[in-house]
Amino acid sequence: MKYKRSIVFLSTAILLAFSSVVHADSARQSKIKELDNKRSELAKKNGVTGYLGDGRWYSLVESENKVDTLKKQVEALKVPYSEKNTIKVSPVYVKALKDRFDYSKSEQERNQAEEILKSESAKLALQKNDFITVGSDEAEVYDLDNLPKEVLIELNYFAFDMINQVRRQMGTKELVLAESSIDFASKLSVKMQKADRSVEDWHYVKGINEVAREYGLPTSTKEDEEKKNGDQYYENGAGTTQGLYDVTKAQLKRTIYNAILDFMYNGYEYFHAQSIAGVNWGNPNNVDYFGLSIFLLKDGTQMSFITVSDKQISKSTKNNFSKKTPANTTESNRKSTLGKKEKELEVEKGKLEKLNISYKEYEKISKEIDKLNKEEEKEKEKERKAKEASKEKKGWIREGNDWYFYKNNQPIKNTWESDYWFGSDGKMATDSWVDNGRYYVDKSGKYVQNKNQKYGWVQEGTAWYFYKNNRPIKNTWEGDYWFGSDGKMVTDSWVDNGRYYVDGTGRYVQNKKPAQTKPTPSKEKQVEKNPTKPDPAPSFKKNGWIQEGKTWYFYKNNQPLKNTWQGSYYLKSDGKMAVSEWVYDSYYKAWYYLKSDGSYSRSAWQGSYYLKSNGKMAESEWIYDSSYQAWYYLKSNGVYANSAWQGSYYLKSNGKMAKSEWIYDNYYKAWFYLKSNGIYARSERVQGYWVDDLGRWK
Numbered sequence: 001m002k003y004k005r006s007i008v009f010l011s012t013a014i015l016l017a018f019s020s021v022v023h024a025d026s027a028r029q030s031k032i033k034e035l036d037n038k039r040s041e042l043a044k045k046n047g048v049t050g051y052l053g054d055g056r057w058y059s060l061v062e063s064e065n066k067v068d069t070l071k072k073q074v075e076a077l078k079v080p081y082s083e084k085n086t087i088k089v090s091p092v093y094v095k096a097l098k099d100r101f102d103y104s105k106s107e108q109e110r111n112q113a114e115e116i117l118k119s120e121s122a123k124l125a126l127q128k129n130d131f132i133t134v135g136s137d138e139a140e141v142y143d144l145d146n147l148p149k150e151v152l153i154e155l156n157y158f159a160f161d162m163i164n165q166v167r168r169q170m171g172t173k174e175l176v177l178a179e180s181s182i183d184f185a186s187k188l189s190v191k192m193q194k195a196d197r198s199v200e201d202w203h204y205v206k207g208i209n210e211v212a213r214e215y216g217l218p219t220s221t222k223e224d225e226e227k228k229n230g231d232q233y234y235e236n237g238a239g240t241t242q243g244l245y246d247v248t249k250a251q252l253k254r255t256i257y258n259a260i261l262d263f264m265y266n267g268y269e270y271f272h273a274q275s276i277a278g279v280n281w282g283n284p285n286n287v288d289y290f291g292l293s294i295f296l297l298k299d300g301t302q303m304s305f306i307t308v309s310d311k312q313i314s315k316s317t318k319n320n321f322s323k324k325t326p327a328n329t330t331e332s333n334r335k336s337t338l339g340k341k342e343k344e345l346e347v348e349k350g351k352l353e354k355l356n357i358s359y360k361e362y363e364k365i366s367k368e369i370d371k372l373n374k375e376e377e378k379e380k381e382k383e384r385k386a387k388e389a390s391k392e393k394k395g396w397i398r399e400g401n402d403w404y405f406y407k408n409n410q411p412i413k414n415t416w417e418s419d420y421w422f423g424s425d426g427k428m429a430t431d432s433w434v435d436n437g438r439y440y441v442d443k444s445g446k447y448v449q450n451k452n453q454k455y456g457w458v459q460e461g462t463a464w465y466f467y468k469n470n471r472p473i474k475n476t477w478e479g480d481y482w483f484g485s486d487g488k489m490v491t492d493s494w495v496d497n498g499r500y501y502v503d504g505t506g507r508y509v510q511n512k513k514p515a516q517t518k519p520t521p522s523k524e525k526q527v528e529k530n531p532t533k534p535d536p537a538p539s540f541k542k543n544g545w546i547q548e549g550k551t552w553y554f555y556k557n558n559q560p561l562k563n564t565w566q567g568s569y570y571l572k573s574d575g576k577m578a579v580s581e582w583v584y585d586s587y588y589k590a591w592y593y594l595k596s597d598g599s600y601s602r603s604a605w606q607g608s609y610y611l612k613s614n615g616k617m618a619e620s621e622w623i624y625d626s627s628y629q630a631w632y633y634l635k636s637n638g639v640y641a642n643s644a645w646q647g648s649y650y651l652k653s654n655g656k657m658a659k660s661e662w663i664y665d666n667y668y669k670a671w672f673y674l675k676s677n678g679i680y681a682r683s684e685r686v687q688g689y690w691v692d693d694l695g696r697w698k
Contacts, residue, residue: 039365053644063352070345076135077338084132089169093120121265137250150329172278180322181291185306189295199239199300205230216318236305285309403428419447433549464489480508552577568599590616608639631657648679670696
C-alpha cells in the first residue's frame, strides 16, 4: 500500500508541475501575441512596407539615404558655379577647315584639307571623355518636356560658351545669345513634336521655314520643304537615341557638349563644323545670333542649334526679332535650388528623427519578444531533457557525430569495449593512438593489431634509439646525445667527424680535446657492442615542434605551449596543434579555421563562412572575393547573406551582390534594378522602364 501511495503522490506532483508549465506557456504566448500586435501597429503607423535583411525598416533606411544625399547636394550647391569644360581645336585643324571651305583654292587643295580634317578629327574626338560634371548640376531632376525657362537659358549659356571657345580658336566672330533665337529654337521643337519627327530624320525644313516666316526672315523654297534633303538656312540639328525623360542639368550639358564635338569631329562631313565654327562657306558673318532648344522626340532626344545672321535680319519683312541677350540664370538657378534642397533636408531630418524614435520602440518590443521566445525554447528544452533523462541509456548510443557506450545509464570512460576505446570524455576514439599510446584504432574506431608507434627514446635489446615520425634518427644529435649511422646511441667515443666526445652514458663531455691521432671508427663499433647505457632513458629538454604520435606540440623549456599561436598554428588547451577545426581566440575576439596541415585559413571560404586575409572569420561586413569577382555580405553569425537586402544592396541566392541586373523581390512583389555599383535605382528610367522612388517597377 505504501508503494501505491508513493506513485499517486509522484503522479500528482508531476501533474501539478505540468499544469504550471502549461499555464506559464499560455500566459507567455498571450504576451507574445500582444507585443507582436503592438509591433505591427507601430510599423503600420510609420508607413513601413518592407524590411531589409538586418530587420530594419525599409522606410528608415530610405530616409537615411535621402538625408545623406540631400546633405551632399546642399554642400555642392553652396559652391558658386564655375564652368570647367573646354573644347580644344588644334591649329592644324583650324587651317584645314578654313582651306576646305575656301573656294578660291583648287579642288585638289580643298580635298587635301579634308583629309587633314579627318586625321585631326580622330585625335580630337576623344575630348568626349574630358567632360567635367559640376556637383551642383546633379542636385535637381527635371522633366525635359516641361523644362523651366530659366534652366533652358542656363543651357543656352553653356552651349554659347562652348561654341565661342571654338570660334575664338578659329579666329572667327563670336556668337551673340539672343532672346528671339532661343524662341526660334523652342518654337521649332514644338513643331517637330507635333509632326511626329524622328531623331534620324533630315532637318524639318517646313517647320524651320514656318518659324522663320513668323519673324519675316528669308526662307528656302517650297520645293525644298517637299524634298527629302531640302535646304534650310538656320539650324544645326543633333540627336541621340537616348531618351532623357527625367534628367539633371549635368546630363543635359554633357549631351550638348557631345553634340558640339560631333559637329566638329565626326570624321565624315564638315558642313556642320564650318557653320558652328563661323566659317560660313568662306564668308563669315559680322554677327550670328544664337539660340538652343533640347527636347524629346518619339525615339530619342533632339537639339536645335539656331543661328540667325545680321544679314538675314536686315532682309526681314518684320520688326519682331529681339537681339536682346537674356540675363545669365546659372547662379540664380543654383541659389534657388540650394534654398529648395535646404528646406527638403530639414523636412527629411524631421521625418528621420520621428522614424528613429519609433524604430527604437519597435526594437525594444522585438527584444522583449525574442526574450520570451527564448524562455519558451528553454522550457521546451527542459521538457526534452527530462524526457531523455527518463529513458535508460544502454549500449551503443550516437549523440550528434559521436558514439558512446552506456552501462548503468552512464557512458564508459578511459576503457575498452571489445575492440573500441572510449576516452576521458566518453567518446569513442577514431584514427588515433590510445591507452597511453600503446594501441592504434582506425577511422571506424576499431583496434588495429600489430601496429606499434615509436616515438622518442626506445630501448631495443641493449641499444638505445631515438624515434621521430616512427623512424630512428641517424648521424645527428638529440640534446647531448649522438646517434650513429645505424641509429644507435653512441657511448664512450669521439663522434660527429671526431669533433666531440661522449662518455659511457652517451652524454657529450665538454672541453675534452681529441688525441693527436685521428680516432679509428672501430672504437665506435666496439663500444656499441658493449654498451654501458643505464636503464632509464637519457634526460633531455624538449624545445620547438615535436610530434607525438600523430599530434604536434610546441615545447618551450620542456613544457608544451597551450591556448596560444605559434606562427600560423594554434596550440589548444591540451597543447595539441589544432587541425581541421574551428577555434575561437578570446584575445583577438575572432573565430579562425585551422586547415588539415594546421595552418590557419586565409582569404578563403569554409562552407558558408569566409576567412579574411588576417585569418579572422568575417562578421557583419562586406568582403570582395576576386575568385568569384563578386561582393558578399557576412552576417553577424558569419554566414553569408542570400536572397536578402543589405541596405541599398541585394544579395542573390548564391550570396553574390547583384549589379547591373534586374531582380524580382517576392516580398515586395516588384522588380528592382541594381546598378553597376550595386545600389538599387530610384526615381529614374532604366532600360526603358520607370522605377519609382522606392526603386520598384511593377
